Amino acid sequence: MRNINSAISGYRKMVLFVMFDMPTETKKDLIKYRRFRKKLLEQGFIMFQYSVYIRFCRSLVVAQKYEKKVELFSPLNGSIRILKITESQYQNMKIIENYREKPEEKVSQQMQTLMVF
Secondary structure, eight states: OOOHHHHSOTTTSEEEEEEEEOOOSSHHHHHHHHHHHHHHHHTTOEEEETTEEEEEESSHHHHHHHHHHHHHHOOSSSEEEEEEEEHHHHHTOOOOOOOOOOOOOOOSSOOOOOOOO
16 A cells, blocks of 8 residues: 555645744743744644744645644734745755854964063
8 A cells, every 4th residue: 555645746745834023022022922932833833943933734725724723823913924835845945054163263473472470
């Protein structure tokens, strides 16, 4: 019997991105932010980057269902954006990671300190 995941095309599977920017200056703001983030995690989203969460969905219909859920528990303040792309588009994402340490600066002139006791 065929695996159901292999029967579903990468062009039909969806990746749902939720990107948000919310105020965190007051205690109430922080509570709303934490509650929203917790609800995302409860709905099966994972942190992709800071304030960017993703959820893999097996179809457009499922992605739309989660899109509505996020809309329902979204707080009134802040900016929330939802983006749907196919799994094939997601797999074609170009990733650039430049985490190298900064090269040492070359000293153009050697300095010498003389300590006399």
